[in-house]
Amino acid sequence: MLGLLAEFADAEQLRGAVLRARHEGYADIEAYSPYPVDGLTEAMGLRRAHVPFWMLLGAICGGGFTYWLEWYSTVVNYPINVGGRPPFSWPAFLPPALEMTLLWAVLAGALAMLIGNRLPRVHHPLFAVRAFDRATGDRLFLLLRVANSNLEARRAHAFLKTLSPLSISEVSE
Amino acid sequence: MSAALPDDALPPVIEPGQNSSTITTEISAVTLERPTGWLWIIGLLISLALSGLLFVGFCWLLYAGVGIWGLNIPVAWSFAIANYVWWIAIGMGGTFISAGMCLARQPWRSSINRFAEAMTVFAVSVSGIFPILHLGRPWFFYWLFPYPDVMNVWPQWRSSLEWDFWAILAYLIVSLAYWYVGMLPDLATLRDRSPTLAKARFYGLLALGWRGEARHWMRFEQFNLITAGVAVALVFSVHSMVALDFSEALVPGWHETIFPPFFIAGALFSGFAMVLVLGIPLRRFYGLQAFLNDRHIVNMAKMMLCAGLFVDYSYFSEIFTAFQSMDRYDFAMTLHRLYGAYAWAFWGTILLNVLNIQLLWIPRVRRSHAAVFLIAIGVLIGMWLERFMLIVSSLYEGFVPSAWGMFWPTFWDLAFLAGSVGLFFLMFLLFARLLPVLSMFELRKLAHQGGSGGVERGGEP
Numbered sequence: 001m002l003g004l005l006a007e008f009a010d011a012e013q014l015r016g017a018v019l020r021a022r023h024e025g026y027a028d029i030e031a032y033s034p035y036p037v038d039g040l041t042e043a044m045g046l047r048r049a050h051v052p053f054w055m056l057l058g059a060i061c062g063g064g065f066t067y068w069l070e071w072y073s074t075v076v077n078y079p080i081n082v083g084g085r086p087p088f089s090w091p092a093f094l095p096p097a098l099e100m101t102l103l104w105a106v107l108a109g110a111l112a113m114l115i116g117n118r119l120p121r122v123h124h125p126l127f128a129v130r131a132f133d134r135a136t137g138d139r140l141f142l143l144l145r146v147a148n149s150n151l152e153a154r155r156a157h158a159f160l161k162t163l164s165p166l167s168i169s170e171v172s173e
Numbered sequence: 174m175s176a177a178l179p180d181d182a183l184p185p186v187i188e189p190g191q192n193s194s195t196i197t198t199e200i201s202a203v204t205l206e207r208p209t210g211w212l213w214i215i216g217l218l219i220s221l222a223l224s225g226l227l228f229v230g231f232c233w234l235l236y237a238g239v240g241i242w243g244l245n246i247p248v249a250w251s252f253a254i255a256n257y258v259w260w261i262a263i264g265m266g267g268t269f270i271s272a273g274m275c276l277a278r279q280p281w282r283s284s285i286n287r288f289a290e291a292m293t294v295f296a297v298s299v300s301g302i303f304p305i306l307h308l309g310r311p312w313f314f315y316w317l318f319p320y321p322d323v324m325n326v327w328p329q330w331r332s333s334l335e336w337d338f339w340a341i342l343a344y345l346i347v348s349l350a351y352w353y354v355g356m357l358p359d360l361a362t363l364r365d366r367s368p369t370l371a372k373a374r375f376y377g378l379l380a381l382g383w384r385g386e387a388r389h390w391m392r393f394e395q396f397n398l399i400t401a402g403v404a405v406a407l408v409f410s411v412h413s414m415v416a417l418d419f420s421e422a423l424v425p426g427w428h429e430t431i432f433p434p435f436f437i438a439g440a441l442f443s444g445f446a447m448v449l450v451l452g453i454p455l456r457r458f459y460g461l462q463a464f465l466n467d468r469h470i471v472n473m474a475k476m477m478l479c480a481g482l483f484v485d486y487s488y489f490s491e492i493f494t495a496f497q498s499m500d501r502y503d504f505a506m507t508l509h510r511l512y513g514a515y516a517w518a519f520w521g522t523i524l525l526n527v528l529n530i531q532l533l534w535i536p537r538v539r540r541s542h543a544a545v546f547l548i549a550i551g552v553l554i555g556m557w558l559e560r561f562m563l564i565v566s567s568l569y570e571g572f573v574p575s576a577w578g579m580f581w582p583t584f585w586d587l588a589f590l591a592g593s594v595g596l597f598f599l600m601f602l603l604f605a606r607l608l609p610v611l612s613m614f615e616l617r618k619l620a621h622q623g624g625s626g627g628v629e630r631g632g633e634p
Contacts, residue, residue, distance in 0.1 A: 030387070031386070031387040032384060032385045033387070034193055034197070034362070034385055034613075034614060035193070035358075035614045035615070035617040035621065036390040036393070036394055036618060037390075037621075040387050040390070041387055041391045044387050046388060046391060048391070049388070049391050049392045049395060051395040051399070055396075055399050055403075066339075069319055070330045073319060073328075073330070074327070074330065077327070078325055078326075085331065089330070089331050093331075095339065095340070095410070095417075096330060096335070096336055096339040099336075099342070099343040099344075099407075099414075100339065100343065102343055102403045102406055102407050102410070103342070103343035103346055103347055105399070105403055106346075106347045106350050106400050106403055107346070109400060110354055110396065112396070113392045113395070113396040114381070116388075116392050117386070117388060117389045117392055117393075119381045119382050119383065119389075121381070121382035122377060122378065122382050124382060124384060126384060132365075133365040133366070135365070136358065136361040136364070136365045136366075136384075136385055137193065137194070137362060137365065137366065138192070138194040
């Protein structure tokens with residue numbers, strides 16, 4: 001068994017449930033919502049992800065590489081004098097470097113978002129749970145990962161009951 | 174604008190009583206359950222026919238060369254470049270709505286941004302065809318790219334045409350990434366609501382396994398926010414590059430420092446017009462009245478008017494500067510523009526881009542969807558005429574009378590213009606049928622926060 005899944009209708013209820021679960025000592029929890037819920041990240045106690053850092057790194061690499069390539073092609077690899085223009089015409093070389101700064105930032109961000117979220121992942125045990133179909137519609141879910149023992153599962157079930165969810169389902173591996 | 178206008182009586186951003194359930198049901202039903210209407214089929218057939226014409230034109234051009242168009246010396250740029258600038262400009266409006274207004278925290282944009290962003294992707298894709306075909310030997314277009322080749326030839330980095338290549342490339346890929354990543358949660362909704370296994374597989378593959386985990390949302394929001402900032406920088410830089418294609422040339426009427434801001438204003442102007450032209454029928458035919466109402470139309474109409482006034486100021490400034498500069502060539506070019514062989518293009522532009530939009534000052538006109546739709550169509554035609562006028566009226570009478578010559582469009586000029594419109598609508602119609610037309614997760618969030626329009630005037634959403 002992977003864990004127990006509790007269904008809620010309201011974002012405030014889910015946030016309260018997350019806080020209660022953490023207070024009860026359940027560390028391995030996961031919250032699901034059909035829209036970004038304000039304050040849920042903080043309630044979960046998640047560390048800030050590093051997407052902005054990767055985007056900055058992408059921006060620096062993209063701009064830097066393009067600017068370097070312009071220098072390399074006009075100064076080192078094939079210098080050619082056209083009307084006395086300086087080989088390294090740095091102001092005229094800025095526009096391509098600027099566009100590549102922006103492009104690489106976004107590509108790095110998209111990759112960081114997908115890799116950080118372990119996507120694409122076409123199958124997941126949760127998709128086998130009937131109720132979970134509404135996680136992308138109008139319901140919010142709390143998943144408690146519990147150890148593979150009857151005692152633990154029963155305790156978790158009893159705890160979830162106290163949160164008065166709409167339903168509780170078992171998620172199998 | 175001013176609080177005294179009766180616009181304060183506008184409905185809230187989304188209909189009161191809408192919640193996650195109703196939003197999900199109504200919007201996903203547009204894609205999943207609604208039968209294909211005959212109007213859609215007729216639209217698709219027309220766009221398919223026009224796209225076919227574009228394809229035939231494309232093949233004929235590869236065989237016979239750009240001579241099938243009416244361009245020649247002295248008018249070496251004409252329809253192709255006008256079409257290119259027109260289409261890429263339309264894209265700018267969509268990015269500005271989805272990115273700029275996201276940064277400005279305008280909650281009403283949640284109803285518009287998805288199809289505005291789709292419009293951007295399609296418009297930029299269409300626009301990219303023209304500069305490539307215009308190269309003359311389109312099959313060598315990859316020479317613009319600095320790849321290590323045995324000829325040891327590098328691109329000319331100092332040329333604004335090369336900058337343009339980088340600008341279009343960056344803009345197309347960034348728009349696609351922003352649009353697609355922003356659509357993942359909604360694709361997941363369609364996956365989970367699919368009535369058949371085939372549909373579930375189709376949307377399941379597209380959704381990449383999105384589950385709406387708190388961690389997913391955190392990274393998703395980080396990406397979306399920063400990309401919005403990058404996209405706004407792209408709007409301004411890309412269209413500046415388009416303008417620099419003109420102002421880097423020593424041609425009277427092109428060689429002007431006002432061009433980049435003037436072009437950006439024109440881009441937003443035509444982009445807002447296209448959003449209205451797409452949004453008003455979309456709302457009507459797909460029954461999206463609960464999410465797209467008078468408030469959105471009125472706000473968009475105001476933004477179109479505002480961008481239009483910037484454009485109108487630029488027209489005035491161009492003419493004023495020409496006379497104030499006392500440069501005889503600028504002088505002559507302006508007189509040709511106003512009274513020459515292409516005066517109809519100039520006065521048509523003035524009629525459609527200056528006079529036409531002044532009607533939007535009247536609150537009753539802004540509230541009439543039919544009127545706003547017609548004005549927006551007028552703006553789109555006017556903006557195309559403006560690009561044509563700027564290109565042709567600067568070229569057809571050069572510095573010496575021996576270099577004067579007229580441009581007349583051929584059948585293929587018109588076919589490529591009509592075909593590009595067909596290709597754009599073909600992609601948009603398929604989008605409206607296959608992908609989520611409105612951003613469901615943003616509307617859910619808005620509904621959760623109360624969905625009121627009261628926060629619109631500068632408050633926190």
